[in-house]
Amino acid sequence: MENISRLETKIKEKSASADILVISRTFLPSSGGVEEYMYNRCLQDPDRVIALVAGCSGDKAFDKAQRFPVYRWPNPKYCHSGLIGSTLEAFLNLVWSFVLAIKLYFRYHYRYIEWGHGYDFISLLLLSYLLPIRFFIYVHGNDLLSTVHNYIIKALFELTLKRAKGIVCKSSFTRDYLCAHFRFDTPTHVINPVVRREKFGVVSSGNLDDLRVRVRDAYDIPQTAVVILSVGKFVKRKGFDLVIENLTPLLTLGLDVHYILCGYGPDELELYSLACRLRVERRVHFAGYVPDHELAGYYAACDIFAMLTLDDIKAASIEGLGIVFLEAGYFGKPVIASRVGGVTDVVRHGENGILVNPYSGNDMLQAFRRLCQDQQLREQLGSTGKALANRRTLHRSLYVGVRSQESGKIPTLPTPPADNRDHF
DSSP states (O other): OGGGGGSSSOOOOOGOOOOOEESSSTTTTTTSSHHHHHHHHHHHOOOEEEEEEEOTTTHHHHTTSSSSEEEEEEEOOOSSSSSHHHHHHHHHHHHHHHHHHHHHHHHHHEEEEESSSTTHHHHHHHHHSSSSOOOEEOOSSHHHHHTOOHHHHHHHHHHHHHOEEEEESSSSHHHHHHHHHHHOOOOEEEEOEEEEEGGSSSOOOHHHHHHHHHHHHHOOOOOSSSEEEEESSGGGGGGGHHHHHHHHHHHTTTTTTTEEOOOOEEEEEEEEHHHHTOOTTTTTTEEEEOHHHHHHHHHOOOOOEEEEEOOOOGGOOOSSSHHHHHHHHHHHHHHEEEOOTTTHHHHOOOOTTTEEEEHHHTHHHHHHHHHOOOOOHHHHHHHHHHHHHHHOOOOOOOOOOTHHHHHSOOOOOOOOOOSSSSSO
């Protein structure tokens, strides 16, 4: 990691052309969808990007391995819990990002800022007045909910949106929500997340079969059984309980079905208690936290990926777009998902999965029953899912027209390398 306190050290020659400062309050190796999204953005243009992000556990070893410079501000552990802690964390994020962005400007003289989220935007607004830069702001979903109900905050956020060169949304749902609740005329771009194959280690079609057998054996699941998989934090809005509740009727129909949950969270004990009450505890397998390099085995072991997400506006939580749906498709697995939020950007009903109403028990049961009983349909949907997971929009497309306006020349985009396509 390049420590911010040692800015006087010599910058590597490959960073001499860096002109984009990417700022995010959360970043790998901390796990999560936004973390993965912003890291993938940096990987697309490592020679142009400088990352300024919050510190996290394991960041030193991670940062040393990157092809772009990474600077971190401290993120004390006492800021991670309670109302006072979260308030203090937000304040420190705002201050550190502002101060260090100015310090890095005098080191790199970057021309653009890409603000990785809608949080702490006051720093970005101030920087846009103080520095001769242009900026893009990313919005994901929950960050919008944090601004919409306060008149002053909303007005300042709208001012920030108007001053931006462009706005990046990771789903069309997020874009539509933004346009419906805020007034601005700034160009808006939808750039869906992409699957980073390096995340799963070296994976080939041959060893996926071995991984499938190994994971099933670890949980005493017959190779002929139908396995449903979910990956995520155990919170109410993720709908893990809805999958568990569908196991009983599926078993009644004579289907040999098992359910694996990868993750952790505050609702784990409640989910286990539900499985016990329904007497399906032997069919529900809690894998706990699974590192990225081991997730490939779980995707290989399953036949269906399910995530029945619920939007919870009151709790300031909406599904901007879950990258796990794309990951399931990358491994050729059909998806059962809720028709909410940005899910419809990556799960296309009847093409790579089945979209359901998470408040309709019959709707969910029929989707599970159909996929559990029809292997040919599972393979068909999974094949389409793999093709969709390999599609991508490059973030450098944001700069089409921007540089030509500055230079008076017609812009051209570099052709992505041939190995930029994910494959086994």
